[in-house]
Amino acid sequence: MHRHHAVRHARAADLRHLQAIEDAGVSLYEAVLGDLSGDPLASPGRDGRDRVVVPGFLLVTGEVGSPTGFAHVTYVEGFAHLAQLSVHPDHGRQGLGSALVHEAMREAWDAGFDRLSLTTYRDLPWNGPFYSRLGFVEVSRPEPFEVRQRGLERALGLDRHGPRVVMAASLRRALHP
Numbered sequence: 001m002h003r004h005h006a007v008r009h010a011r012a013a014d015l016r017h018l019q020a021i022e023d024a025g026v027s028l029y030e031a032v033l034g035d036l037s038g039d040p041l042a043s044p045g046r047d048g049r050d051r052v053v054v055p056g057f058l059l060v061t062g063e064v065g066s067p068t069g070f071a072h073v074t075y076v077e078g079f080a081h082l083a084q085l086s087v088h089p090d091h092g093r094q095g096l097g098s099a100l101v102h103e104a105m106r107e108a109w110d111a112g113f114d115r116l117s118l119t120t121y122r123d124l125p126w127n128g129p130f131y132s133r134l135g136f137v138e139v140s141r142p143e144p145f146e147v148r149q150r151g152l153e154r155a156l157g158l159d160r161h162g163p164r165v166v167m168a169a170s171l172r173r174a175l176h177p
Helices: 018-024 026-033 096-110 128-133 144-156 171-175
Strands: 007-009 056-063 066-076 079-087 115-121 164-170
Touching (some): 018 079, 144 164
């Protein structure tokens, strides 16, 4: 049975809750990677009030003022990039992440983009394999901003936890098969 999950644009009352949603996801990584105390992967997430001022859009699930997940898509150098997808672990495995990604794809398409990219861990089940199921594929020739993003991730030490990759989805194929 496929459930419909309402996805909407974030409102002011949602913004202060987004960092806690992202931070709660660290427990998923620790269950696989071990204690991440002091690790950049466990660094506090960005405040939603900082996210909303970046060119792009911010989608959420859940009631106004009590979001359960969010997708932050940024516009970078003429491209749409899924900068963050987070669902609170208490609401995981219900299709919220998929609903957020699908709506992010639709919104990016409606904004005139034909591709949505992201960076992620290739092998963690809720990372690379999850995005593959949604139509994302590994990019062999990343755009310059994606190369810079991967450089920042390497400099932070995120690659110590496994291979990270750039993935992208053709929005035409994903939305109009």
